[in-house]
Amino acid sequence: MQDNFSERIRKSARSHSSRIVLALDIVENKIERLQPRAISIINDLSPYLSSVKINFHLLLPLGFKEIAKINDIAHANGLQTIADMKLNDIASTNETAVNMLWRMGFDAVIANPFVGYDGALDAVFKSAHTAKNGVILLVYMSHPAASEGYGLSIASPKRSLFEEFISRAVTWKADGVVVGATAPDRIAAVRKRIPKETLIFSPGVGVQGGDAKKSVQAGSDFLIVGRSILESSDPVEAAKRICRESSNRSFA
């Protein structure tokens, strides 16, 4: 039987001894340079990565064939690929979007649980799990205003929206959750509440102030890193350093 997404990304992580999800957030004015740069970054850094995350930096300007080729090359380098859509649309749009992502070769998609299940993320979970692909839900982001959304307290049931989102991730059988590396206590709180096999992805290491070692200690399985590697004068060395800093807990 074919492995599902979380099994595949665990294997990639173990074989490369890396918890890094490289965010391919390439800022490049010349659109024809985007795909070649993405490919060259993957070829240079893949021994130190578990996976790559592709965001609107590439999804918007590039078309089907260009994205599919990037995914092919990532797979040939033993990496999984995640489409960072932060999807929060109605079911008919979500279904068309994620079916297109799977055709392009993606292994997982990031979605926002805020939009709810019925007539919205139900379509994403159904399509992803049929294809043995993954759904990763945002549970607490790492930017300054994250408290204006994820940090709200809701009246009924009386708890934080953050706790509500953890509960949705468990009920809906998310393959992973996103919790910012900027608050290790929050990572530890999520780790206690979700099943062992549900992966924690933590963005915000480096530029945004998060610490790789503390995040992994608190329970993060993967670190989403973009600018700290891509904007480094020596990206390979930067990736190796983050691998070392996050090797304090062995892979499950």
Next chain:
Amino acid sequence: MQDNFSERIRKSARSHSSRIVLALDIVENKIERLQPRAISIINDLSPYLSSVKINFHLLLPLGFKEIAKINDIAHANGLQTIADMKLNDIASTNETAVNMLWRMGFDAVIANPFVGYDGALDAVFKSAHTAKNGVILLVYMSHPAASEGYGLSIASPKRSLFEEFISRAVTWKADGVVVGATAPDRIAAVRKRIPKETLIFSPGVGVQGGDAKKSVQAGSDFLIVGRSILESSDPVEAAKRICRESSNRSFA
């Protein structure tokens, strides 16, 4: 001085006597057929439209040049174009995404106020308003589970998240808000709370059960319609009918 987005879309609406924002949600397996179909729909229907909304159905598989051409043709037909990203990312990604949208020729973007302002939508408003383009915020969507997000009651300040989002739209100077056509009372409540020049866009007319006439009576300025037109046996007639049904209030 150049008109801003809300002035431009009002002019398009008046000159075509139409409140319709056509959602170009084309479901088409053959990717090479997507752009020609989008263009032919625009050419056939533009006399009965104010604008088109482009979603992941096209944004994902098509590249820069193909999307830019669709926008060019829409503009040549006197229509405005809106990118329906439901954007809810951090500032650096949002900035790259919306700058790319403006380069592609879009006039406005849809974003989710849930993500907050600092380090998130601040970048979207700044970029859009510098370019005289628009930001439309989701305030209440039209799908079954919308209550799981937009309908939540928050503890502090004690009010519904829906009311909080209206207040964000006002404070952040959104050019428009999205409020589902499925609840005219809610449209009327928003109309009372936002400035006269802030436009209300209502999806959910037709397939989802919303009524064009009642929405406009309650205060909607624009109706976002996709499947009711695209899946009709006579799309021109379907668009004309919605124009007639929504002509009960004159354009401001």
